[in-house]
Amino acid sequence: MTRHLAFIEANTTGTGMIALRTARDLGLVPLFLTSDSTRYLGLEETGAEVVDCDTNAPAAVTAALGALPPGSLAGATTTSEFYVSAVAEAAAELSLPGNPPKVVRRCRDKGQVRAALQAAGMPQPRFAVVRAEEELDEALTGVGLPCVAKPVDESGSQLVRWCATQDEVREHAALVMAVRTNVRGQPAAGAVLLEEFLDAPEYSVEMFSVDGVHHCVGITRKTVTGRPYFVETRHIYPAPLGEAVEAALRKTAMDALDVLGVRLGPTHVEIRLTSQGPALIELNPRLAGGMIPELVRLAHGVELLRQQLHAAVGHDVDLRPTRGGSAGVAFLLPPRAGVLRRVTGAEEAARLEHVARVTVTGRAGREVRPARNAYDRLGSVIAHSGGTAEVDAVLDKALGMLGVELEDLVPASGSARQDPEAGTRR
Known part of the structure; x- marks a missing residue:
């Protein structure tokens, strides 16, 4: 019998389409539920069966999945944070592996997370x-x-x-x-x-839970822009830390997952290391973004996306490192507001020793600004080597080779710039 793995939407940065192809590698047929297939570049090449569905309506999702032949649906998952609650609800309704829906809904609400951690006496702002x-x-x-x-x-x-x-x-x-x-x-x-506001170094603890047992995959050192915005500009994995600090960060992440009731799958836990110790900033019920799973793969050989799919269908999860090393990603940001003409130097930077990939996401003609969120970034450089100092140096050199050519903005009378990722206002 054909075994389907259902995906309820995906992110649009590439990982989503990779996940569909990975499902094929695992011998599963990816079933992709979406309300707008045109937003996904490369969807046709994944071999996924696409189902047009109102993915914001739980009843429509359950109906679409329930229409499959009995026993053919192995699991449900997503690579989009906006749909982790929908996955949990569908999994519970159809008796598939997953987290309790109320747990995922709480994890998606930063206020509810804060309240739960406060009730448990955990350190936080x-x-x-x-x-x-x-x-x-x-x-x-x-x-x-x-x-x-x-x-x-x-x-x-x-x-x-x-x-x-x-x-x-x-x-x-x-x-x-x-x-x-x-x-x-x-x-x-x-x-x-x-x-x-906690003015302290920031780290993310990459966690993976199986049957309520929490495993620390590793810890990432995070660098963000200066105030007033907090856009991530660089990640280094694994973070160069002493054993005592690592243990304290791991414990904070595990305690938070216990408090919130997470039982299955990846989580991305952001923590600031203050003079009083770790303080939890955010907990996300999904794989890390910002190319961190790729850094984990390059540095330690652990394919977190593949393990997410294993967990979704009830298969064994293997988080054991197969090699040692370090990896990092640095993001290209607009130097000022303007209209992007082009990004130069990418091919030259990609030829540097220890550079794994240079990606340009900014399209010519796009209006850009000094970064306020992750969507404002123009590209990235990924490097991997034996140590963090060398990775940092390579990233610095590669970024220095990239140029951003801009044209001045032409003011539009009576109109204001709309952030395309900010949603709809009244």
């Missing part, structure tokens, strides 16, 4: 969830300034901002609360999470 303008003053009294303001339900650093004054908080909170739907047409929560 002071915080408050704001749903109306009149709640801001009281919230700021408890959180203090400066603070970080962000939506409770977004990803990719979208609408995340450091605020130094009450006026800045008010302005940014109004912007967040005005968003009614996200880029996938799903209702936005309309709530703002205010967090104490």
Whole structure:
């Protein structure tokens, strides 16, 4: 009997299509549910069976999957954070491997995560969830300034901002609360999470859970842009850390997963290492973005995406490293606002020793700006070698060879620049 692995949508940066091809390699037939197949470049080449479906409607998803022959559906998964809840609900309805839906819904709401961690006494920033303008003053009294303001339900650093004054908080909170739907047409929560700003180094702990047992795959060193935005500019894996610090970061991640009730699959846990110890910043119920799974593969030989698919169909998961080394990714950012003419030097940078890949994502004619979120980046360089210092040096050299040629913006009378990833405002 044909065995299907259902994918409910995917991300659009390449990993999603790789996941479909990987399912084929595992002897499964990928079944791709989507409301708009045109957003996925290369979908036709994956060999997936495509089902047009309102993926924002749980009943429609369950009906589409329930129409398969009995016993032919092996599991359900996604590479898009926006659809992890839909996967959990479908899996529970159809008795497939997965996390409890209420656990995934809670993990997708940063405010609910904060509340659960607070109840468990876990170290984290002071915080408050704001749903109306009149709640801001009281919230700021408890959180203090400066603070970080962000939506409770977004990803990719979208609408995340450091605020130094009450006026800045008010302005940014109004912007967040005005968003009614996200880029996938799903209702936005309309709530703002205010967090104490922790000025400390940031790491992400890449975790994988099987039957409620949490395994630490490794720890990534993260570098972000300066204030007021927090766009990731570089990742180094594994992070160069001492044993005691590694143990403390691992414990924080594992404790958080226990508190939230995660039982299966990958999670990406972001932590800042303060002078008082680790403080959890975010927990994402999915594989890391920002090419981190590729860094894990290059450095240690662990294919996390493949293991995600194994877990989704109830197969054994193998997280054992097959080699040692280091890998890193550095992202190309626009130097100023303008219209992109071209990115130069990519071929030359790709020929450098230890460079694995140079990718240019910025298209000529695109309007760009100094980065405010992950969608503003123009490309990336990936390198791998024996040590982190060498990887950092190679990334520096390769980035230095890339040039960004811009044309000046032509002001449009009576119009304002719309962020294409910010969702729909009222």
